[in-house]
Amino acid sequence: GIIVYYAENEDRQLKETIVERSKPEEGFANKKYGRKIVDLVLRSKKPIVVIDSSKEKDPVIAGSLKLLKIGSVMCTPLIKHGRIMGALYIDSYNKPYGFRENDLPLFVELGDLTASAIETYLTPENDR
Numbered sequence: 001g002i003i004v005y006y007a008e009n010e011d012r013q014l015k016e017t018i019v020e021r022s023k024p025e026e027g028f029a030n031k032k033y034g035r036k037i038v039d040l041v042l043r044s045k046k047p048i049v050v051i052d053s054s055k056e057k058d059p060v061i062a063g064s065l066k067l068l069k070i071g072s073v074m075c076t077p078l079i080k081h082g083r084i085m086g087a088l089y090i091d092s093y094n095k096p097y098g099f100r101e102n103d104l105p106l107f108v109e110l111g112d113l114t115a116s117a118i119e120t121y122l123t124p125e126n127d128r
Contacts, residue, residue, distance in 0.1 A: 072098035
């Protein structure tokens with residue numbers, strides 16, 4: 001799973017930071033994530049779950065996941081006070097049915113908690 005976090009730099013441009021956790025034998029450096037899924041979630045501000053990428057009807061999503069050999073994916077935006085901070089993303093590499101539709105509410109709640117934690121971390125101590 002990964003957290004894709006966006007923050008403004010000194011020039012007020014967004015800088016992408018990726019925080020990841022993979023199984024040691026997989027290694028994230030050699031594995032790509034579904035950037036098109038993340039982009040879609042960030043644009044729509046809505047979570048997404050793809051249970052079986054081989055049955056996905058959206059050709060852009062299906063093609064991207066097939067190319068990356070991702071069988072199942074969940075992604076939710078990180079939003080706090082209307083501000084998009086990034087996305088929480090997890091996939092099941094090479095295996096469909098890694099996630100179910102009823103897993104999404106819990107994943108969305110984890111995204112909300114993650115956004116709150118990021119906001120707390122970024123808030124100067126005097127403002128806490």
